[in-house]
Amino acid sequence: MGSRNGSPVAAGPAExxxxxxxxxxxxxxxxxxxxxxxxVEPPPEEAPAAHVARHAEEERARVLAAGARGLEKLAEGRDDEIGDDESFGLEAIVLLTGRPAILVQAGDFAPQEGEWAVLDGHREAIRESIARVGRVDVSGHLSLDWVGTGFLVGADVVMTNRHVAVEFARGDGTGWTFRPGLGAALDMAREFGQLPGAGGLTYAVTEVVGVHDEVDMALLRVAPAPGGQPLPTPLAVAADAPADLPGRQVYVVGHPAWDGRRNEPESMRRIFMDVYNVKRLQPGAANQLLPTGDRPGAAGQGGRGGNVMTHDCSTLGGNSGSPVFDLADHRVLGLHFGGRYGFGNYAVPLWTMPDDPLVGRADLNFV
Structure with missing residues (x-):
């Protein structure tokens, strides 16, 4: 399979x-x-939408059929015979079945088949995780209306990436404040079909607690709007390393974004059916702890001790700042900050951070 730098897929079908x-x-x-x-023909006012939906279904079927042919060629060791359509079909199968990006609606997700039928047995715990993850929206920015994902890790503290926070915050050597004219909020209900801020689930960012100097991490203080719903209890953050990390089932909750500068527009349209920037559940597997120096472009992004956690959940740019959950106990193992096709996705291993000064100041819910 050819390299696709903007692809959400971090591992091939054989893996x-x-x-x-x-x-x-x-x-x-x-x-x-x-x-x-x-x-039966739809009413005239519904005909255009029905035509688009039918075309999308036909295209999806064509892509999956090509991918099935590619799987058979891989199984027979005929990798060199795989064409472009089959290559893209393989990538689509990984994304749609092996490492899916499942739409979240009403704080829930549809039942899954195959490997990820296991998610149904964890539905209540996953719903609790989903409810504590939101989209980081910004106001007053010249070109952006949102910048990434964040999640609740303390009574009123949200974690996200440094490269997310610097879009609206700046440091002066002694602390961090908002850039003039900019504001931020965490929208917990930015789902497909949901209106912005619906249900009082948007919380204002009131303070930049800090932006880490060495790790791609930022901590923000949030508060409910007047009359809005109170903040939920925070997520449990892993205080110790999980046993047997390689192959451990994990899941990410975040907001995959379309970005024409980095993603292949036609490929992403065909896979995501033009649904971006909304909350999704993205299951996968953890791989290993990788020394930061072994990862391309990794300076200053790993955990304390110089390691990053790798995983193969399907992610895009808007997943920056997403939590990586352990499916076994639903603790947050890592803070997702990036990825590279064919190499994997990367997260700060949070169990390495309890004694970090910035983390200690924010009183995170380590368990």
Whole structure:
């Protein structure tokens, strides 16, 4: 498969699926179960939308069928025969079934099949995680209306990335303040089909607690709007390293963003069906602790001790600042800050940070 620098996919199908032929058969079975289009014509006012939806379904089926052919070629060791359509189809299968980016609606997610049917058994705990993650919106910015993802880690403290916070905050050597004319808020309900700020679930950023000098981390203080809902209890942050990190099932909650500067617009449109910038659940696996020096462009972004945690959840730019949860106990293992196709995605391992001065000052909920 060719390199796609803006791809959300961090691992290839051979690394994710244990039986490539079985996955090809499952994809074809899924396509065979598709309900045929109705012969009944929609009302005139609904016809354009119906036509677009039908075209999207047909395109998705075509891409998945090409990917199934690619899986069979991989299984037979015929990698050099995989064409562009099959290459993209393989990537789509990884994203749609192996490492999906599942839409969140009403704080919940649709039942999953295959490997990720396991999520249903954790539904209540995952719903609690989802409710404590929001989109970092900005006001007064010349070109942006949101800048990343953040999550509640203290009674009134949110964690995000340094490169997210510097879009609206600045430091003077003694502390951090808002840039003149800019403000920020955390919208916990920025979901597909949901109006901005619906349900009183937007919290104003009232203070920049601090921006880390060495790690891609920022801590923000938030407060409810007058008459709005109180803040939920914070997420549990892992105070110790998980056992057997490689292969451990994890999930990210964040807001994948379309960015024409980095992503392939047509590819991303076909995979995400033009639905970006809203909350998604993105399951995957943790891989390893990687010394920062072994990662391209990694200066000043790992945890204390110079390590980063790698994972293969499907992410895009708007996932900056997302939490990486342990599916076993739903503690936050890492702070996602970036990724590179074919190498993996990267997170600050938070269990290395309890004695950090900035973290200690913010009184995070380490468990």
């Amino acid at each position: 994710i699926f244990t039986d490539l032929r079985a996955e090809a058969d499952r994809i074809r079975e899924l396509l065979a179960r598709e309900v045929p289009e109705s012969d």
